[in-house]
Amino acid sequence: MGQATGSRILGSGSALPARVLTNADLAAQIDTSDEWIVERTGIRQRYIAGEGETTASLAIEAAKAALADAGLEAKDIGLIVVATATPDNTFPATATKVQHALGCNGGVAFDVAAVCSGFLYALTTADSLLTTGTAKRALVIGAETFSRILDWEDRTTCVLFGDGAGAVVLEAADAANPASAGGPGVLASRLHADGANHDLLYVDGGPSTTQTVGHLRMKGREVFRHAVVNLSSVLKEVIEDAGVSADDIDWVVPHQANARILDATAKKLGIAPEKIIVTVDKHANTSAASVPLAFDVARRDGRIKSGDLVMFEAMGGGFTWGASLVRI
Numbered sequence: 001m002g003q004a005t006g007s008r009i010l011g012s013g014s015a016l017p018a019r020v021l022t023n024a025d026l027a028a029q030i031d032t033s034d035e036w037i038v039e040r041t042g043i044r045q046r047y048i049a050g051e052g053e054t055t056a057s058l059a060i061e062a063a064k065a066a067l068a069d070a071g072l073e074a075k076d077i078g079l080i081v082v083a084t085a086t087p088d089n090t091f092p093a094t095a096t097k098v099q100h101a102l103g104c105n106g107g108v109a110f111d112v113a114a115v116c117s118g119f120l121y122a123l124t125t126a127d128s129l130l131t132t133g134t135a136k137r138a139l140v141i142g143a144e145t146f147s148r149i150l151d152w153e154d155r156t157t158c159v160l161f162g163d164g165a166g167a168v169v170l171e172a173a174d175a176a177n178p179a180s181a182g183g184p185g186v187l188a189s190r191l192h193a194d195g196a197n198h199d200l201l202y203v204d205g206g207p208s209t210t211q212t213v214g215h216l217r218m219k220g221r222e223v224f225r226h227a228v229v230n231l232s233s234v235l236k237e238v239i240e241d242a243g244v245s246a247d248d249i250d251w252v253v254p255h256q257a258n259a260r261i262l263d264a265t266a267k268k269l270g271i272a273p274e275k276i277i278v279t280v281d282k283h284a285n286t287s288a289a290s291v292p293l294a295f296d297v298a299r300r301d302g303r304i305k306s307g308d309l310v311m312f313e314a315m316g317g318g319f320t321w322g323a324s325l326v327r328i
Contacts, residue, residue: 006127006130006131006172006173006175006178006185006186007126007127007130007131007138007170007171007172007173007185007186008170008171008173008174008179008183008184008185008186008326008327009168009169009170009184009326009328010069010070010071010072010137010168010169010170010171011066011067011068011069011070011071011072011168011169012065012066012069012166012167012168012169012292012295012296012299012300013061013062013063013064013065013066013067013068013069013166013167013296014062014065014164014165014166014167014289014292014293014296014297015058015059015061015062015065015143015164015165015166016047016058016163016164016165016283016293017047017048017049017050017053017058017163017164018047018050018053019047019048019049019050020045020046020047020048021045021046021047021048021162022034022044022045023037023038023043023044023045023159026158026159029152030152030153030155030158030159031155032155032159037159040258040260041159041160041258041259041260041280041284042258042259042260042262042278042280042281043159043160043259043280043281043284043285044281044282045281045282045284046161046162046163046283046284046286047162047163047164047283048147048162048163049145049147049148049163053145053163054088054145055084055086055087055088055094055143055144055145055165056088056094056097056098056101056143058143058145058163058164058165058289059082059084059094059097059098059141059143059165059167060097060098060101060102061165062141062143062165062166062167062292062296063080063098063102063139063141063167064102065167065296066139066167066168066169066296067102067139067169069169070169072137072169074102074103074104075103075104076136076137077102077104077107077135077137077138077139077169078104078107078108078134078135078136078137078138079107079108079109079126079129079130079134079135079137079138079139080095080098080099080102080104080107080108080109080110080138080139080141081095081109081110081111081112081122081125081126081138081139081140081141082094082095082098082109082110082111082112082122082141082142082143083111083112083113083114083118083119083121083122083140083141083142083143083288084111084112084113084118084142084143084144084287084288085113085115085118085144085146085149085203085287085288085316085317086144086145086146086148086149086287087111090207093109093110093111094111094143095109095110095111095141096109098139098141107135108129108134108135112125114193114288114316114318114320115201115287115288115316115317115318115320116255116257116285116287116288116290116314116315116316116317116320117191117255117288117314117315117316117318117320117321117322118142118287118288118314118316118320119140119142119166119288119289119290119291119292119312119314120189120191120291120312120313120314120322120323120324121191121320121322122140122141122142122288123140123168123170123186123189123312123324124186124189124191124322124324126138126140126170127170127186127189127324130170130171130172131172133172135172136171136172137169137170137171137172138169138170138171139167139168139169139170140167140168140169140170140292141165141166141167141292142165142166142167142286142287142288142289142290142291142292142293143164143165143166143288143289144163144164144165144286144287144288144289145163146161146162146163146216146285146286146287147161147162147163148213149203149213149214149215149216150215150216151215151216151217154215156218156220157216157217157218157220159284160257160258160284160285161216161284161285161286161287162283162284162285162286163286163289164283164286164289164290164293165289165292165293166289166290166291166292166293166294166295166296167292167296168292168295173185173186179326179327182327183327184306184307184327184328185326185327186324186325186326187241187242187244187309187325187326187327188238188241188242188324188325189238189322189323189324189325190234190237190238190241190322190323190324191320191321191322192230192234192320192321192322193318193319193320193321194318194319195318195319197222197226197318197319198317198318199219200218200219200222200223200226200317200319201216201217201218201219201223201316201317201318201319202216202217202218202317203215203216203217203317204217224258224260224261226315226319227257227258227261227265227315227321228261228264228265228268230315230319230321231254231261231265231313231314231315231321231323232265232268232269234313234321234322234323235265235269235311235313235323236269237323238311238323238324238325239311239325241325242325244309244325246269246270246271248309249271249275249309249310249311249325250275250304250308250309250310251275251276251277251298251303251304251308251309251310251311252266252271252275252276252277252310252311252313253277253291253294253295253298253304253310253311253312253313254276254277254291254294254312254313254314255285255290255291255313255314255315255316256278256279256280256283256284256285256286256290256291256293256294257280257285257290257315258280258285259278259280259281262276262278262280265313277294277295277297277298277303277304278294279293279294279297287316288316290314291312291313291314295310295312299328304328305328306328307327307328308327308328309325309326309327309328310325310326310327310328311323311324311325311326312324312325312326
C-alpha cells in the first residue's frame with residue numbers, strides 16, 4: 001500500500017430491496033420521531049429486505065448491473081470478493097453463491113468481514129490480487145441485510161441501518177498508462193484495525209460463542225468520536241501517499257453512517273461539503289454496501305465522471321477503517 005497499484009474500475013452497479021421504511025413508519029412502531037432521527041443522523045428512510053431477498057440476492061443483482069455497465073459478461077470475471085457482515089450462511093462464502101448464480105464457476109471467490117470498512121478491505125485485496133496476476137478482472141461487492149441483526153426494540157440502533165448492495169468491476173490496469181501517470185486506477189490505499197474497541201460496536205452472538213446470530217450493539221457517542229479522528233487520519237495518509245492535495249480530489253465517497261460524521265470529517269480536512277457524496281438520507285447505514293452504493297448513484301446521475309479523482313473512506317466495527325484514492 002501507498003504506491004501506485006494495478007487495477008482500474010470499469011463499471012458499477014447497485015441493488016436495493018423493494019420495501020422502503022420511512023422515519024414515520026418507524027415512529028409508528030417505536031418511541032422516536034422523524035425530527036429526532038433527521039437531526040441526529042440525516043436519515044429519512046431506509047430499504048428493508050423482504051421475503052426472498054437476501055445478502056446474496058442483492059449482491060447478485062448489483063453484480064449483474066456492474067457487469068452490464070462495464071460491457072462485460074460473467075465469463076470475463078476470474079475473482080469475486082464479497083464484503084459482508086451478514087452472509088446468507090455461516091459458510092460457504094456468499095461470494096460462491098454469487099459466482100454460481102452468475103455462471104462463472106472455477107475462479108476465486110471469497111468473503112471479507114470488516115463490517116462497514118468491508119468494501120475498502122475487499123477493494124484493496126482484489127487490487128492486490130489483480131496486480132499479482134491471480135485474475136484479469138474482478139467483481140468487488142459490498143452487500144448487507146443488517147435489518148436481520150437489529151434489535152427492533154432498541155431505538156438507538158434500529159433507526160440507523162438499512163439493506164442494500166453495491167458492486168464494481170475491476171480490471172488489471174494498463175501498464176503503459178498507470179494511475180500514477182494520469183491513467184485510471186487505484187492510486188493509494190491504507191487499511192487499519194484496532195481490536196481494543198470491540199465493545200463499542202459489535203454483534204452479541206455468533207457460532208462459536210452463543211450459537212445464535214445475535215443483535216447489533218453500539219455505543220454511538222464513542223463510535224462517533226473515534227470515527228472522526230480515524231477517518232481524518234487515514235485520509236491524510238492516503239493523500240500523502242498519492243502525492244496529491246485535498247484540493248485535487250474531485251469527490252469523496254464516504255461510508256454513509258451519519259451525516260454529522262460526514263460533515264465533521266470534511267471540515268477537519270478542509271474538503272468542501274459539495275464534494276461529498278451523500279446518500280445516507282435515502283439508504284441509511286448499509287455497512288459494507290454503503291460506499292459502492294453511493295459511488296454507483298453518483299456515477300449514474302452524472303456527478304462522477306471519467307478522469308475524476310475519487311476518495312473512498314469508511315470505518316466500522318472492530319474497529320476497522322481505511323481509504324482508497326482512485327482515478328476513474
